[in-house]
Amino acid sequence: GENVEQHPSTLSVQEGDSAVIKCTYSDSASNYFPWYKQELGKRPQLIIDIRSNVGEKKDQRIAVTLNKTAKHFSLHITETQPEDSAVYFCAASIYGGATNKLIFGTGTLLAVQP
């Protein structure tokens, strides 16, 4: 079945450094790739997304790149801050019969050390 792989599972960086999280997907028909941030016990919050007709998107300290040929996409966070510490999930859209659905990666626990 369709799946989304995410690496690394944990990532520890020093405040001010950059963090990169990578995902690969299996369904070549996927056309929407969001990234969510989830703090402990809370709901996931969208931080950035990209569609298949775009190769890169940036929003302040956060950027996402997409390589459709290789079927992988990455999240880049620059100038990390302690408040960036959370679990990050990538996702890819899958067409499941009558509707599109999102399949999530396994998550990355990001710890930003002050």
Added chain:
Amino acid sequence: GAVVSQHPSWVICKSGTSVKIECRSLDFQATTMFWYRQFPKQSLMLMATSNEGSKATYEQGVEKDKFLINHASLTLSTLTVTSAHPEDSSFYICSAPLAGEVGELFFGEGSRLTVL
């Protein structure tokens, strides 16, 4: 942004009982809602797609008779965990997209179920 509200936020029940979780879209109509389950330190696993006015679509391996989904209106979907057992203890979270092309999912607060 759109708001999705989920209730209850946490529930403790005895083994063998049933628990109902409600998911409401507060400021938009949701013809489709998605139910996910999240075990501690794990990912969001899609359980089923709830469709207003029709039967839910369940993911492989999810028992439809155990996890009953009802989507009776454009703003409300419910998930009932029937005959709950300790292994059903988990964080259940619903989400809904805005109508139209595939895009952002708006998540509810989630419901933490503990089955004793």
